[in-house]
Amino acid sequence: MTDLSIQEASEIAHNYRVIRDKRKRRAAITKHLFLAICSLIMVYPLIWMIVSSVKPDNEIFGNISLWPSEFIWQNYPDGWNGLFLSFTVFYKNSIIVTVLAVIGNTLSCSFAAYAFARLEFKGKNIFFALMMMTLMIPYHVVLIPQYLLFLKIGWVNTFLPLIVPRFLAGDAFFIFLMVQFFRQLPRDLDEAAMIDGCSPFKIYWAVIMPLSLPALATTAIFTFIWTWEDFLGPLIYLNDIRDYTVPLALRNFISQDSVSMFGQLFAMSILSIVPIFVFFIFFQKFIIRGIATSGLK
Amino acid sequence: MSGVNLNKVVKTYGDLEIIHGIDLEVHDGEFLVLVGPSGCGKSTLLRMIAGLEEITDGTISIGDRIVNDVPAAQRNLSMVFQSYALYPHMTVRKNLAFGLGNLKMPKAEIAKRVAEVAKILQIEELLERKPRQLSGGQKQRVAIGRSIVREPELFLFDEPLSNLDAELRVQMRVELAGLYQRLGTTMIYVTHDQIEAMTLATRIVVLQAGIIEQVGTPFDLYNFPQNKFVATFIGSPKMNMIEGTANKSGLLLPDFGQISLPKNAPKSGNIHFGIRPEQFTIGKGGDATSTGKITLIEYLGSELFLYITLPSGHVVLVQASSQTQYKTGEELTLSLTAKNAHYFGEDNLRIPLYDEKK
Amino acid sequence: MKKFFAKNGPGYFFLIPWFIGFFCLALGPILYSLYLSFTKYNIFKPPKWIGLENYEFMFLYDDRFWKSLEVTFSYVFMSVPGKLIFALAVAMLLDKGMRAIGFYRALFYLPSILGGSIAVAILWKQLFEYNGVINSLLAKIGIEGPYWLNDPNYSLYTLVMLGMWQFGSPMLIFIAGLRAIPRELYEAAEIDAASKWKQFYAITVPLLAPVIFFNLVLQMIDAFKTFSSAFIISGGAGAPLDSLNFITVYLYNEAFAFYRMGYASSLAWILMLIIAVFTGVAFFSSRYWVHYENERD
Ligand SMILES: Nc1ncnc2c1ncn2[C@@H]1O[C@H](COP(=O)(O)OP(=O)(O)O)[C@@H](O)[C@H]1O
Ligand SMILES: [Mg+2]
Numbered sequence: 008m009t010d011l012s013i014q015e016a017s018e019i020a021h022n023y024r025v026i027r028d029k030r031k032r033r034a035a036i037t038k039h040l041f042l043a044i045c046s047l048i049m050v051y052p053l054i055w056m057i058v059s060s061v062k063p064d065n066e067i068f069g070n071i072s073l074w075p076s077e078f079i080w081q082n083y084p085d086g087w088n089g090l091f092l093s094f095t096v097f098y099k100n101s102i103i104v105t106v107l108a109v110i111g112n113t114l115s116c117s118f119a120a121y122a123f124a125r126l127e128f129k130g131k132n133i134f135f136a137l138m139m140m141t142l143m144i145p146y147h148v149v150l151i152p153q154y155l156l157f158l159k160i161g162w163v164n165t166f167l168p169l170i171v172p173r174f175l176a177g178d179a180f181f182i183f184l185m186v187q188f189f190r191q192l193p194r195d196l197d198e199a200a201m202i203d204g205c206s207p208f209k210i211y212w213a214v215i216m217p218l219s220l221p222a223l224a225t226t227a228i229f230t231f232i233w234t235w236e237d238f239l240g241p242l243i244y245l246n247d248i249r250d251y252t253v254p255l256a257l258r259n260f261i262s263q264d265s266v267s268m269f270g271q272l273f274a275m276s277i278l279s280i281v282p283i284f285v286f287f288i289f290f291q292k293f294i295i296r297g298i299a300t301s302g303l304k
Numbered sequence: 305m306s307g308v309n310l311n312k313v314v315k316t317y318g319d320l321e322i323i324h325g326i327d328l329e330v331h332d333g334e335f336l337v338l339v340g341p342s343g344c345g346k347s348t349l350l351r352m353i354a355g356l357e358e359i360t361d362g363t364i365s366i367g368d369r370i371v372n373d374v375p376a377a378q379r380n381l382s383m384v385f386q387s388y389a390l391y392p393h394m395t396v397r398k399n400l401a402f403g404l405g406n407l408k409m410p411k412a413e414i415a416k417r418v419a420e421v422a423k424i425l426q427i428e429e430l431l432e433r434k435p436r437q438l439s440g441g442q443k444q445r446v447a448i449g450r451s452i453v454r455e456p457e458l459f460l461f462d463e464p465l466s467n468l469d470a471e472l473r474v475q476m477r478v479e480l481a482g483l484y485q486r487l488g489t490t491m492i493y494v495t496h497d498q499i500e501a502m503t504l505a506t507r508i509v510v511l512q513a514g515i516i517e518q519v520g521t522p523f524d525l526y527n528f529p530q531n532k533f534v535a536t537f538i539g540s541p542k543m544n545m546i547e548g549t550a551n552k553s554g555l556l557l558p559d560f561g562q563i564s565l566p567k568n569a570p571k572s573g574n575i576h577f578g579i580r581p582e583q584f585t586i587g588k589g590g591d592a593t594s595t596g597k598i599t600l601i602e603y604l605g606s607e608l609f610l611y612i613t614l615p616s617g618h619v620v621l622v623q624a625s626s627q628t629q630y631k632t633g634e635e636l637t638l639s640l641t642a643k644n645a646h647y648f649g650e651d652n653l654r655i656p657l658y659d660e661k662k
Numbered sequence: 663m664k665k666f667f668a669k670n671g672p673g674y675f676f677l678i679p680w681f682i683g684f685f686c687l688a689l690g691p692i693l694y695s696l697y698l699s700f701t702k703y704n705i706f707k708p709p710k711w712i713g714l715e716n717y718e719f720m721f722l723y724d725d726r727f728w729k730s731l732e733v734t735f736s737y738v739f740m741s742v743p744g745k746l747i748f749a750l751a752v753a754m755l756l757d758k759g760m761r762a763i764g765f766y767r768a769l770f771y772l773p774s775i776l777g778g779s780i781a782v783a784i785l786w787k788q789l790f791e792y793n794g795v796i797n798s799l800l801a802k803i804g805i806e807g808p809y810w811l812n813d814p815n816y817s818l819y820t821l822v823m824l825g826m827w828q829f830g831s832p833m834l835i836f837i838a839g840l841r842a843i844p845r846e847l848y849e850a851a852e853i854d855a856a857s858k859w860k861q862f863y864a865i866t867v868p869l870l871a872p873v874i875f876f877n878l879v880l881q882m883i884d885a886f887k888t889f890s891s892a893f894i895i896s897g898g899a900g901a902p903l904d905s906l907n908f909i910t911v912y913l914y915n916e917a918f919a920f921y922r923m924g925y926a927s928s929l930a931w932i933l934m935l936i937i938a939v940f941t942g943v944a945f946f947s948s949r950y951w952v953h954y955e956n957e958r959d
Contacts, residue, residue: 038755039762045752046769049827053772055795056785068793119680128673129666138680141688145887145937147910148930151698151917152691158705175683182680195389198356203403203450204377207672213402217393236778238890243918254780258894261784269788276781287775291768294775298831299838373665 060273067269079270083278086271090259091248094275097256101235104169104252108234111173112181113227117219119176120185121211125197142179146239154243168244169237173230181226184297188222189215225297228290232283253279306367306457307332307490308353314361315348315514322348324514325362330492331507335484337493339501340511341537346494347462349511353492354460355379366458377406381458382451386466388443390435396446397431403454421453424483441472448480452487461493465500477503498538502526510534528659532652535578541609543646544620546577555647559614560592563642566657570649578646581609581623590639596620598634612636699928704921716928727929729904730912736818737908738885741825746877749829753836754866767834774830783824783894787811790820811895814905821906824891832877839873840866879944886937889914909933 011019059067060082062075087094122128123135157168176182192215200210216223241252251259257279260272287294308330315323323345330336338346351357353364355376363370371379382403390399397418404414422428425445435443444464451459464480465473481504484491495501501508502522510517510525510533517537518530529535535543548557550573554564557577599619600611608626613619622638624630647655674681699716701709720727752770756763776782789795790810797807808816843866851861867874889910892900899915900907909929917926 042752042755042766046766049770049773052785052789052827053776055789056781059788067788068791068795115679115683118676118678122673122676122680126673126676128670128677131673134677134680137684137689141684143883143938143941144688144692145883145930145934147887147889147913148695148934149688149691151923151927151930152694153687154917155694155705155923156686156691172683172687174679175687176680177683177687193387193389195385195387196391198351198354198376199383199385199389199450200391200402201356201376202354202381202383203454204406206377207676209406211676214391232775233778236780238780238893239914242893257780257784261787261894272784273788276784279781280776280779283776283779287768287772295767295771295834298771298834373668 056273057277060270060277062270064268064270067273082270082274086260086268086274087278089268089271089275090256092251094253094256094278096249097251097253100166100250101252101254104166104241105231105234107166107170108173109227109230111170111175112178112230113223115174115176116178116181116226117185117216117223118211119182120189121215123182124186124189125194125210125215126207138179138182141177142183150239150243157244163244164246164250165244166250169234169240173234178230181230184225185219185222188219192218221293221296224290224293228286228293229297231286235282307334308458308492309365310349310353310362311364312362313349313352313359313364315345315352315357316360322514323352323360326514326516328509328516328519330490333488333490334506335491335493335504336507336509337495337501337505338509338511339495339498339537340517342496344511345514346496346511350383350460350462350492350494353458354381354383379458380456381460382454382456383460383462384447384451384464386463388435388447388467390443390446390450392435395432395434396427396438399435399446400431400450400453403450407454417453417455421449424452424486425449440468441476444468444472444476448483452483457489459489459491461491463495464493466495466497473500480504499540502538508538510537512537528654528656529578529646530654532576532578532648535646535648535654539580541581541621543578543580546579546618546620548575548577549573550575554642557592558616558618559594559596560640561594563591565642565647569647569657570655574650575655576648576652578648579620579640579644581621583640583644584620584622585639585641586622586624587637588639590641592642593637593639595635595637598630598632598636601630601632610636612638614638695927695930698924699931701924703923705923706921709924712924716925720925720928720932726904726907726912727909730900730907730909733818733900733905733907734886734888734909737821737825737888738882740818740822742878742881742885744822744826745829745881746832746874748826749832749877750836750870750874752829753833753840756833756837757840767837770833771830774828777824777828778890780890780894783891786820786824786891787895812902814903817896817902817905820895821888821892824895825885825888832881835873835877836870839870843869875944875948879941882940882944883937886933886940 054073058073058075061078061080063077063079066072066075119138123131123138153168153172154163157163162168162171196214196218197210200214205213236254237252238254238258241255242258245251245255248256248259257272257275260268260275308328310326310328310330313323313326313328314321326349338349340346348357352359353366355371355374359372363372365371366379366381390396391402394402400418400421401414404417418431419428422431425448427442427445427449430438430442430446435446438446444467447464461480465476468476477500484504493500493504502525505522507519507521508525509519512533518525518534520528525534525538529538532545536545546557546560548555550556550565550570551562552571554562554569555575555577556562594614596612596614598610599613602609602611603626606626608624608628608630610622610624610630611619612622620638630636643658647657649655698709700711700713702712702715703709756766773782791797792807792809792812794810796810800807810816810820847865847869848861851865856864887910888908892906892908892911893914896902896906896911898911900911910933913926913929913933916922916929
């Protein structure tokens with residue numbers, strides 16, 4: 008042992024390091040390779056859909072190649088006008104419903120959250136518990152009575168059943184999310200504002216809201232995505248094709264069952280998720296943080 | 305401008321009483337400092353005056369208006385918070401103007417007042433910044449600016465300097481004193497730091513566990529503490545307390561032996577004998593003497609403090625001339641004079657033996 | 663009275679939207695739904711009280727109901743564990759500050775955010791056509807794929823795979839959870855010569871238990887409520903042979919295709935009870951296997 012010269016010792020150490028680094032690099036490469044394959048499997052269906060949207064119809068099935076023999080861009084304009092009405096109408100409907108739903112949900116949930124997080128009133132704890140309990144209720148239970156209610160007041164076949172509930176703070180998840188957020192804003196700010204002559208409403212509007220943009224953005228983004236994707240609501244409440252939102256229109260595409268239209272179907276499917284995709288790209292940070300911290304879907 | 309009157313004010317949280325019936329008269333235009341150990345209820349009291357905390361019992365009036373049910377915004381007061389509580393999303397200018405805007409004041413008037421205050425506090429170059437771009441001292445100035453821009457009739461401060469470093473704290477203390485001179489408005493100031501209290505106050509209120517121990521000028525509190533708590537709380541370093549026993553001819557102290565007291569002194573029982581570090585004399589003289597060993601020396605430049613262990617093992621703190629050289633382990637003779645000391649009975653209350661003569 | 667309003671008024675004011683929503687769209691409908699479940703009601707004639715008849719029929723005679731339970735439970739018990747295992751495995755691979763983590767994270771999450779859309783359900787349906795991509799790929803390795811969508815023995819698997827494909831959100835939550843486990847614990851274990859596998863079940867699993875539990879509850883509730891994809895892939899009717907007749911799909915058709923609102927309401931209540939029981943069991947059992955950090959034994 009003691010006979011090792013300094014040179015020999017450093018050589019051994021060097022060899023060790025080389026081996027260790029090699030092993031590490033191999034592990035990293037294996038991991039990346041594995042992840043790359045996983046991601047390929049994950050996105051393959053999506054890529055396939057994109058490619059299929061410009062393939063000739065006879066190439067879509069039974070052909071796994073991701074390169075079309077010929078690009079049929081015409082699928083897009085054809086699909087856009089492929090139904091009885093053009094997708095312009097369906098997009099317009101979707102946008103109206105979604106934009107109003109986002110405004111309604113963000114406002115009403117922040118209203119309720121402000122009351123729960125910042126104001127004192129009798130019965131607060133009970134109401135808060137009730138609010139949290141609504142988290143557990145599946146939509147399907149209230150679906151039928153809500154439908155009957157909206158039928159009775161003549162709202163079926165209008166956008167109102169899809170919009171008005173959003174203004175009534177029905178989404179306990181977002182209320183909870185905002186309550187959590189508001190609670191971590193310093194209370195001194197409210198009190199300073201109170202002394203500065205603010206009413207509770209002014210405090211909400213001029214102090215709490217501007218400081219809660221991350222929570223508001225998370226709420227708005229998720230509401231946008233869910234409302235845009237919503238299928239059951241429009242399915243039940245909208246029966247006139249002129250009122251259809253994009254998902255309903257897409258369903259009409261498949262129920263027509265003419266096999267020759269798959270390219271167009273995929274073209275429209277892609278267009279239907281473009282807004283979500285764009286949102287995802289731009290607001291990834293909010294979305295990922297929103298999920299990681301609150302378990303949103 | 306107006307005074308504040310607290311009448312049997314009580315505060316409870318749930319079943320827990322925090323403030324136990326406080327009576328207090330704050331005079332118009334005075335700088336009143338509430339001082340006391342942390343957790344004694346200073347903030348709670350201040351926040352009740354501000355209208356941020358409900359009053360469980362009693363009444364509070366500002367001027368001649370009972371304000372129990374008046375919301376904070378309508379009490380015509382302003383408050384500086386320990387955390388500054390600047391609105392993070394507004395520029396300094398907006399922070400200053402925010403309260404004025406709520407009063408529906410004309411834009412031109414707001415701009416004028418903001419400019420004035422910015423000039424007084426020398427924060428003109430900061431007006432377009434957001435609070436997070438300010439240093440602690442600058443935030444402090446803005447917070448003060450926000451409170452004076454409204455020209456309220458009452459200023460409240462809740463430990464406004466305790467987030468600053470020592471140097472800035474001294475500087476801001478001087479500025480606050482200057483500001484008070486200039487405005488002459490009633491101020492109520494909460495702190496746990498008795499140096500701040502002594503230097504700023506026209507009167508000090510010493511609070512402990514939700515009751516007032518004593519109210520008085522800094523001079524009164526220092527020279528005539530009404531009980532043992534105030535005696536040891538006010539003054540830095542602390543007053544020495546020696547437990548003695550009263551007898552027919554005066555008071556028997558450990559180490560120092562017998563001293564004679566005036567006729568009106570109690571003739572039996574225990575007495576807390578309090579003596580401040582600067583009241584000791586080094587060397588012979590006075591009414592009683594003892595010898596002790598120096599165990600620790602604190603040299604502060606202008607001042608010098610010696611920790612001296614007496615034969616009984618009791619340690620006393622003594623202020624000595626900073627121009628003399630001392631060594632730890634050195635033996636010293638200490639003497640004291642009876643009329644310079646403070647006497648507290650078994651109930652911890654002051655026994656006024658020499659007060660007229662001081 | 664005046665004082666009561668001065669104190670509580672602002673709180674109640676901010677809760678007005680929530681109050682309206684809670685009473686009109688949550689509590690009221692739940693109670694009404696309970697009432698309807700004891701009636702026969704076809705919208706055109708007023709509800710007729712029939713006592714327990716709906717439930718009696720459901721449990722004693724309705725084979726389709728039992729089938730829908732079987733389908734729903736099979737789906738939940740296959741897709742949820744699969745999804746969670748996948749999510750945890752990927753999360754662990756992505757942990758430890760590797761390069762490109764942001765890219766992979768976004769990529770793996772993409773299917774989840776698009777997954778609720780009709781477009782993806784449509785895509786999925788086409789992938790599993792007999793002459794679709796999946797079977798073409800299987801043919802490449804010499805396997806003859808089944809009629810995924812038309813063979814009741816296979817149809818559910820398409821949905822299970824769709825569910826598992828969307829493992830993104832539990833993955834994000836796992837990543838956040840793994841981040842919170844102190845590094846030193848692994849270092850200490852390393853020094854104690856604990857194998858990777860031992861580190862996994864002795865450190866990762868117990869410390870991650872609250873997160874696993876959270877994900878489990880969330881995903882289970884979600885899986886029980888699956889509707890849109892099942893509806894689209896089964897052509898709206900739970901076909902073939904009711905093998906995709908999820909309880910939600912069955913409920914929808916009873917209510918809105920056949921207008922049997924009473925019976926549909928009782929189905930909805932059964933669904934709600936199932937979800938409540940499972941959430942309850944999860945919470946109850948969690949006492950035995952989930953230990954929170956700040957809890958004393
Ligand atoms: N909201 C509250 N609920 C219950 N107890 C409180 C509340 N606020 C303050 N306290 C208690 O009241 C006492 C006085 O608090 P405070 O006035 O903040 O003390 P100080 O400002 O003198 O340090 C403390 O013991 C504190 O724990
Ligand atoms: Mg305090």
